[in-house]
Amino acid sequence: MKNAFYLLIGLFLFLLAIDLIGNSFKLLNKEVVESILQLTSNPFIGLFIGLLITALIQSSSTSTSMVVAIVASGSIGLSEAIPMIMGANVGTTLTSTLVSLSFITKKEEFRKALSAGVVHDFFNILVVAILFPLEYYYGLLTNLSSSISTLIVGNNYGSIQSEYGYSVFTRPIIDWITGLFPFPIILSILAFAILALSIKVISKILYKTITGGSKEVLQRYFFGGPYRSFLWGAAITAGIQSSSVTTSVIVPFVATRKIKLKQAFTFIMGANVGTTLTALIAATFKSEAAISIALVHLLFNLFGVLIFLPFPFIRKIPVNLARNFGRRANDARILGFVYIIFTFFVIPFILISYTNARQDRVELTYEINKKSNGETNFKKIVVKEFDANHLNHWFVYEGLKTKEEATDVPTEILEAYYKKNLMILDNMVFKLGSINECWSGSDELGNYNICLKDMEVVYKRGSLTLDSVYAFEKRYSVDSLGWEKIYVDPVRQIIVKSLLYDDAGDLTSSEVLVELSKL
Incomplete structure (x- = not known):
């Protein structure tokens, strides 16, 4: 009972931190999200906007919901929204990378933690590199999602809107904190501190609850093989409906050598699939566009799994990239901060400006x-x-x-x-x-x-x-x-x-x- 209480507190702090990051971003400019979305006029800009917005507000669910609402209003079409969904899949990986920075004072743990954080980034970036050209030239995801949605529900879609979320619990506290510190930078620092604390609490409680403190139990029952860890990643993420939580909790496990990086990677692939359940459930009560976009999210992650999971030599590619990056960042720790700033913010801004100018x-x-x-x-x-x-x-x-x-x-x-x-x-x-x-x-x-x-x-x-x-x-x-x-x-x-x-x-x-x- 005591562990369950602490786990709930940890989850609440995690969600509070994510909401606080998004709120601090909104204080910078309340209209910046709408302005960015209006710039979307080609697939490349859509990709970078999806990445940028999700990285800024730290919630792929929120950014995806925004895209769904815009598509449902008729402002943009499905083919235009799909690159934004791809970008959101990359942007959401920032959470686990941020968590890895909390180990920066411990050299060996930092190397492993950062590798665990960026392996999610590299995996989604590689999947985008494969699927984006197929979507751009052949409309792969557009055609598949539209065909499947029509096959499942026909041409008559419900119009009932179903919105739910955890903000109803965190909003009063967020408003109170924002009133005390109406400064975006201070709020961001506070949010990061709460995020790091919550992940350490959650990972410690889960480790003790699930394994009884036994590393052998964790290895045998949850990470005994790539397919087992994949299924557990999908099941746990579907249960708690947040890939940010599950992929971030894995970081301390890798940092403290409870599991290996290659085991964490297959778990993360499962989490990517499990997180699509929320959108699929919500889309059941929405429009054709919502159903199609939810299917796009699922298909994107399933294709990634089918490309990497069955083939050990392909599975090693993002793992080796992450491991080598962790070694380099361990020698120059500022590299971790530079990587986050450039990958999730500077590069998307530059590419949005460049592609917009080329039009x-x-x-x-x-x-x-x-x-x-x-x-x-x-x-x-x-x-x-x-x-x-x-x-x-x-x-x-x-x-x-x-x-x-x-x-x-x-x-x-x-x-x-x-x-x-x-x-x-x-x-x-x-x-x-x-x-x-x-x-x-x-x-x-x-x-x-x-x-x-x-x-x-x-x-x-x-x-x-x-x-x-x-x-x-x-x-x-x-x-x-x-x-x-x-x-x-x-x-x-x-x-x-x-x-x-x-x-x-x-x-x-x-x-x-x-x-x-x-x-």
Whole structure:
């Protein structure tokens, strides 16, 4: 009973420390997370943003929930969110690396602790290096997660929102501490001290409770083989629903030679799989996007396990990398701090800035005329392109009274790409095939057909001239909804003109491109 009480105290302190780290980050700039997320316009930035945000707020569950909410709102798509989930898997490993720094005063223990801390980093980084190109070029995780989610639950998803977490217990204390010390740096130092203390308490109690203080029992029953330690890692993490706790507790075990680094690594792989249970349970009561993202999280970690666990020679790669890093950092202990600062903060910031600067950006200005009331307004779209043959993004600003007006926050973010004679804008497909070739689709208004009516049309508007423009007609199955004529430039991946007609064939509104400028 006494041990159980101390264990609960240790877990509470751990969660308090994680929450305090996140709160100290928010004090720096309460809007910085939203601002960073709005920068996401290509998979590389998404990867680094996922890593950076998770490292800053010290909770992959929180950052993943943020991504789910943004996807559910329609601001970004699943393919855009997946790199962020990959980055979150790397960012969450910072916790165990931070814990290893608490052994810095003991040379031999520090070497082993740091190796145990960074082996999680190296494993997830290697998995990202393998899976990210497969997702970028072939949409591996996007296609798999979408297919599985449809197979499991069909096309009808619940809309019930289920949110729960430990913050309801820690929040009053966090608010009280923040009121006493409203300084981010002081709060971060305090959080790190509580984190280190809580992990030492948890690891000591668990060791005594589970093994009776016997190293032999620990080795025989929990780490007797790679598959046994993997299963225990998955089971324990699924039970307590926090990989941060289980992977951090392993660090003192390795530091004090209770288990070997290679045994800790297979346990960590199990913890990676076990932590996906929380998202899967929560996603059951959410949207299609939530289910797909939860499956992405599971598939990412399962692929990592399938690549490393069955093959001893491959399993040695992250272990040897971590062991060598521990030796080098033991000779120059400042290396541990430098590694954390650069890997989780400096490098992501630099890469986000670099990849964002490499993007081509075009601003489109549309004039919108409504015949019913004679009203005229404008719409601006900023098209960001990182790879001409990959995904582009439209940042839409609607309801502008003048051509110069625009808000800081877009009203909508759409995905567009052109590949194999297909231009896809959000969920609408334009095929560059034969004249009068038609295909079907659906949106919130109902089912429709899109037919190609003309090609190689030249569009002129003042000084603006575009060639290779294709004309399409979009007609709904219900005549009363009218029909639309859409002119598309697939090379630039833009809509040039949209004309809306009623069922009698009279023009009701028009949206035409009046300016195109490179930013």
